Amino acid sequence: MLWQNWTTISEFIIVGFPGLHSDYYGLVSTVFLLVYIFTVAGNTFFLVLFVTSESLRKPMYIILASLALSDMCFSTVALPKIIAKYWFNDGASPFHACFFQMQLIHYFGTLNSLILMIMALDRYVAICYSLRYQTIMTHRLMYIFNITAWISAFIAPTIATLHTQQLPYCGPKLIIHCYCDHISITNLACAENSKQKVLAVGEALFVLLVPLAFIIYSYCHIIVSVMKLANAQSRWKTFATCSKQLCIITLFYVPRCVVYVASILQFQISTDFRILLILLYSLIPPLINPFIYCLRTHEIRKIVIRWLNKQRVIQETARINVIAM
Template identity: 50%
Template sequence: MSEGNGSAVTEFVIVGFPGLKAKYYGLASAVMFLVYVCTLLGNAIFLMLFTKDRSLHKPMYIIILNLVVSDILFSTTTLPKIIARYWFQAGTISFTGCFVQMYFVHYFGSVNSFVLFIMALDRYVAICHPLRYPMIMTNFNVCMLLATAWLISKAGPMMMVIRAYPLPYCASNRIVQCYCDHISITVLACTDRAPYGFPAFIAAMVVLLVPLAFIVFSYASIIVAVIWIASTEGRLKMLSTCSAQLIIIALYYLPRCFVYLASIVGIKFSRDLRIVIIMLYSLLPPMINPLIYCLRTTEVKQILLKKFRGQRVHVQRQNISTLCN
């Protein structure tokens, strides 16, 4: 028996993509390892810039900083295990370890949703109420909003774990997914899943749709406000300010909405395709986000160029000093 909950399962096995042939395991692990390294490097660059340059200590960049931290932690929670599964054929995970991973998968996913909500709020106030922006979106107020987001995001995942952990798992222990999540675990329970799956589905919808509803409202208001700006240059500047956030939001929400709507209306597609879509919306945004808000944000680009030029000048001076000596 396992963990004192009446289950015959003592550990789970991360299957990953069930249709993937063994000859492609090395390629799959290499791709996911590359994604993980790019995610860590890209987000680490922003962390370094934020730490070193006080000019980035503004509400918008504080929000991005929280997105960066959440992305790093989410990727570190999910990717190493599935990389090990394909690289070293080490797909087993302990019973408790699987539930710990499940908690953090849903927790960091919830944090991301609320951080994107706060990002949309910041842009809404900046463009629709510019005169009140310095009073409303202070660093203190933004930090309080973000702290609230990290705090309330604990509720849903904790409820899922508390309800799913004691269930009897006496059949298969194979997780047909690249990481442990609520659906892939509870489907293995030897009991009626409906009383446990429906509350988790409602919690997921609240975390997904409530922020999304405000995001849609805020950007609709921004578009209306931009239309009323007489200057073409002013319109382009406003739209450029919001375009990076819109890309991030689209990457996060659109694939998730597709998967949930497909399950509601009964659209059927293969397990491998479903897992591919889930992995894309789980792992692509953390890798792409640094490129978006570094390459699309003028201030960050200028700081990067200044750091690069300063480093190059420093290296040249060192070389000249070495030659002279």
């Protein structure tokens, strides 16, 4: 059945928070813009450090560089349209552009889940097989893991997008969200869409729960290994090393689990609160990731301090030369 021929709309309208009063549109758009600027700036800063510093060419930093690039891309896909909606009252998104955004939104969400799983694997090997870490986690293997994640993350979102795009859309066209996502678009279809919803939820739970199960498994082994250490200082240092990853993992997975569990159990939560939860797990980790890793990683702090000192010396030299002239 060619449902595409039944589609009579040419665009969707991004609504954002349906309960938000228009008096606050300027404030909300400013907040979103600042989040976007700091996300792009922070992740770009980390990527520049990674590319220009030989000392960062280590497996863990390869993972962080991959995560930084993914976070920056996700924010670039998700935020500009909602900023335009609240700033310029431009919430219109062309039909195919909306599906393209949906594809990328779910692609980068899946990719981040896979990258966090690789990060947990790296910490698992580093702590549980510390003597063999250098031989197991080679640069080549880490690049293979990350490239595989970037490629395989396309599978589930592409299947969901193709199935959803085949549905007919003849109105309404208001997307009650801050960007085009699968559930919001599917709810607007003019035909039976239960199969698409079940497929989408199944795919979302698969890309969410499989990496999460591995992460929980690996960190359980890490905790057991750390508790076996005789030196309390060594235990604390190891836990501190993993705390950054656990913080990001918690922010990424816990709100997602709340949203999915509420949906499966048909627990009623307000639309605005649901959107807020989704934005929390979508936008906060990309915003704070580079700051957590840059400010709490001794090696990166040393590189930044060395770079700042170098710039200070260059400025002092330039000032002296100007005076001498």
